Amino acid sequence: MTERRPGEDTFLAAYDPTAFPPFALTVDLAIFTVRDGLLTVLLVERGDHPFKGYWALPGGHVAHGRESAEQAAVRELGEETGLDWTTVGGHLEQVGTYTEPDRDPRIRAGLHVASVAYVALAPNLPLPTAGTDAARARFWPVEDLSLDTQRAAWLDRQPYRGDAPVLAYDHALILSHARDRIRAKLEYTTLAAQFVTEPFTLADLRRVYQAVWGSAPDLANFRRKVLKTPGFVVATNEHRAVASDRGGAPPLLYRRGDAQRIDPPFTWERE
Amino acid sequence: MTERRPGEDTFLAAYDPTAFPPFALTVDLAIFTVRDGLLTVLLVERGDHPFKGYWALPGGHVAHGRESAEQAAVRELGEETGLDWTTVGGHLEQVGTYTEPDRDPRIRAGLHVASVAYVALAPNLPLPTAGTDAARARFWPVEDLSLDTQRAAWLDRQPYRGDAPVLAYDHALILSHARDRIRAKLEYTTLAAQFVTEPFTLADLRRVYQAVWGSAPDLANFRRKVLKTPGFVVATNEHRAVASDRGGAPPLLYRRGDAQRIDPPFTWERE
DNA sequence: ACAAAAGTGTTACCCGTACACCCATGC
DNA sequence: GCATGGGTGTACGGGTAACACTTTTGT
Numbered sequence: 014m015t016e017r018r019p020g021e022d023t024f025l026a027a028y029d030p031t032a033f034p035p036f037a038l039t040v041d042l043a044i045f046t047v048r049d050g051l052l053t054v055l056l057v058e059r060g061d062h063p064f065k066g067y068w069a070l071p072g073g074h075v076a077h078g079r080e081s082a083e084q085a086a087v088r089e090l091g092e093e094t095g096l097d098w099t100t101v102g103g104h105l106e107q108v109g110t111y112t113e114p115d116r117d118p119r120i121r122a123g124l125h126v127a128s129v130a131y132v133a134l135a136p137n138l139p140l141p142t143a144g145t146d147a148a149r150a151r152f153w154p155v156e157d158l159s160l161d162t163q164r165a166a167w168l169d170r171q172p173y174r175g176d177a178p179v180l181a182y183d184h185a186l187i188l189s190h191a192r193d194r195i196r197a198k199l200e201y202t203t204l205a206a207q208f209v210t211e212p213f214t215l216a217d218l219r220r221v222y223q224a225v226w227g228s229a230p231d232l233a234n235f236r237r238k239v240l241k242t243p244g245f246v247v248a249t250n251e252h253r254a255v256a257s258d259r260g261g262a263p264p265l266l267y268r269r270g271d272a273q274r275i276d277p278p279f280t281w282e283r284e
Numbered sequence: 285m286t287e288r289r290p291g292e293d294t295f296l297a298a299y300d301p302t303a304f305p306p307f308a309l310t311v312d313l314a315i316f317t318v319r320d321g322l323l324t325v326l327l328v329e330r331g332d333h334p335f336k337g338y339w340a341l342p343g344g345h346v347a348h349g350r351e352s353a354e355q356a357a358v359r360e361l362g363e364e365t366g367l368d369w370t371t372v373g374g375h376l377e378q379v380g381t382y383t384e385p386d387r388d389p390r391i392r393a394g395l396h397v398a399s400v401a402y403v404a405l406a407p408n409l410p411l412p413t414a415g416t417d418a419a420r421a422r423f424w425p426v427e428d429l430s431l432d433t434q435r436a437a438w439l440d441r442q443p444y445r446g447d448a449p450v451l452a453y454d455h456a457l458i459l460s461h462a463r464d465r466i467r468a469k470l471e472y473t474t475l476a477a478q479f480v481t482e483p484f485t486l487a488d489l490r491r492v493y494q495a496v497w498g499s500a501p502d503l504a505n506f507r508r509k510v511l512k513t514p515g516f517v518v519a520t521n522e523h524r525a526v527a528s529d530r531g532g533a534p535p536l537l538y539r540r541g542d543a544q545r546i547d548p549p550f551t552w553e554r555e
Numbered sequence: 556a557c558a559a560a561a562g563t564g565t566t567a568c569c570c571g572t573a574c575a576c577c578c579a580t581g582c
Numbered sequence: 583g584c585a586t587g588g589g590t591g592t593a594c595g596g597g598t599a600a601c602a603c604t605t606t607t608g609t
Contacts, residue, residue: 034306034348034349035305035306035307035308035348036306036307036308036309036346036348036398037306037307038307038309038383038396038398075307075383075398077305077306077307077396078305078385078391078394078396079385080385081383081384081385082381082383082398083383107380107381109378109381110353110378110380110381110400112309112346112352112353112354112400113352114349114350114351114352120349123349125309125348125349127307127309127353127398127400129381129383129398214561215561215562216560216561230599231598231599231600231601232561232562233562233563233564233599233600233601234598234599234600236561236562236563237563237597237598238598255559255560255606255607255608256608258608258609259558259559259560259607259608259609261558261559261560261561261606261607261608262559262560262561262562262605262606262607263560263561263606263607264560264561264562265561265562276551277548277549277551277597278548278549280547280548280598281599282599485588486588486589487587487588502571502572502573502574503588503589504572504573504574504589504590504591505571505572505573507588507589507590508571508590509571526579526580526581526586526587526588529581529582530580530581530585530586530587532579532580532581532585532586532587532588533578533579533580533586533587533588533589534579534580534588535587535588535589536588536589548570551571552572553572556609557608557609558607558608558609559606559607559608560605560606560607561604561605561606561607562603562604562605562606563602563603563604563605564601564602564603564604565600565601565602565603566599566600566601566602567598567599567600568597568598568599568600569596569597569598569599570595570596570597570598571594571595571596571597572593572594572595572596573592573593573594573595574591574592574593575590575591575592575593576589576590576591576592577588577589577590577591578587578588578589578590579586579587579588579589580585580586580587580588581584581585581586582583582584582585
């Protein structure tokens with residue numbers, strides 16, 4: 014490692030790293046996937062205190078001095094999903110950092126925990142089983158989590174009482190931000206293609222919009238827009254075989270292209 | 285403070301907060317303003333090691349257990365600009381968190397410093413003088429900072445040698461992200477109005493786009509789009525007196541409105 | 556034949572672009 | 583009058599929303 018212009022080494026020799034009260038640095042992951050036409054997110058049921066028995070975003074501590082938060086996120090992704098994320102090539106993006114002193118009750122024992130939240134998304138992730146240190150893990154449909162209600166309860170410092178799985182820490186807040194980020198990015202980026210397994214049909218791609226937004230653009234116009242955006246998708250010359258129990262023409266299959274942005278963005282009637 | 289569902293208190297009683305290696309948590313501020321038709325940012329010349337003599341974003345440590353990063357940012361804004369940001373009502377937004385272990389040379393003394401970066405913007409900030417603990421502080425035109433070159437040098441772990449003020453830490457990286465964020469948000473939000481002092485003319489507002497992007501939409505179309513976006517600006521019934529040394533009709537004055545988003549976004553020919 | 560799903564065509568309309576033009580003021 | 587900057591009018595063209603329609607397959 015090079016020196017990174019540290020100033021004079023004499024400074025470091027005389028430097029006292031205990032001069033600043035310590036923080037803990039963690040990462041939290043919102044891992045989204047589309048299953049059965051619904052936007053779902055991976056949650057783990059906590060096996061230990063704090064928040065034992067509550068559902069939480071997977072995550073963990075950043076290894077001090079040895080990795081960045083993003084590297085920690087990739088490592089945790091591997092541990093939680095059993096997949097090597099650098100090979101998967103899925104989308105991973107920082108959402109924000111959460112630092113309210115009382116977001117973690119361990120502040121009462123003197124531990125101030127700051128957490129960097131990431132959103133990851135990939136198609137058809139396997140159901141988490143091995144390699145997970147949590148008691149249970151499963152993909153929950155986002156719409157079943159009452160995110161808005163739970164978030165409001167958290168911000169009001171009131172307990173949430175309802176049918177949805179109760180989220181630990183400020184994870185309802187984090188998750189609502191992550192969901193909003195994904196929704197917004199569907200409109201002006203090619204992110205939707207990260208949600209489908211290759212090869213996919215244009216109808217598959219459109220179902221992603223349906224799952225994330227609850228509604229989707231008109232099919233005909235959707236097709237034209239996607240195909241006109243250079244590098245959004247690349248056509249193969251194969252067609253998908255139709256399911257045996259229904260008719261319809263075998264649709265053409267596509268793969269993801271290089272383009273990142275959709276310009277101008279998608280706009281359509283929201284319900 | 286309420287209990288925030290911590291699990292059982294017996295857990296906390298037995299909890300060892302020193303079990304996790306400590307991090308330092310800081311905030312860095314990119315405070316933008318438009319001066320003389322140029323986008324400028326506040327930098328301070330560091331008076332202490334590390335990076336003594338380099339130019340840096342203002343910032344400081346988050347008070348352990350007593351404040352969030354955002355509260356620290358507001359506090360530092362007050363210290364750096366001499367203004368109470370809650371009164372100013374200026375825009376403040378988290379950009380991202382930077383956690384590379386070697387982003388701060390103090391890692392070699394065992395201190396892993398994570399920094400949460402914020403972007404703030406306001407019109408006509410006073411030149412910083414009192415209340416600043418830095419040796420010198422001034423607003424630098426962003427285009428004079430060779431951000432792209434400095435950022436590339438930082439990422440290659442090479443020293444930057446050039447005419448622009450040399451930035452400390454990874455602040456060239458942070459600053460380039462902050463600038464990109466501002467640029468992007470001008471297109472689809474009413475953020476530009478945060479850069480002008482009230483009351484302002486539509487030409488003033490358009491000059492913000494000129495300063496931030498280097499070019500601006502056609503004046504006639506700009507007027508129509510701004511006026512058609514409900515709540516972007518509110519007209520007063522006063523006109524600005526024209527400067528004595530030039531002609532022209534006295535333009536109508538406006539104030540900021542409530543709207544946050546411009547939909548559909550601005551698009552125009554970039555140079 | 557019929558249903559289901561893929562894919563195409565057509566039209567009307569909105570909106571932005573470009574640019575010409577008019578207005579108000581100071582010298 | 584003339585320069586300067588604010589403000590308006592308008593014709594053209596591209597893109598997209600809406601929806602009807604054709605094609606391909608399975609039962």
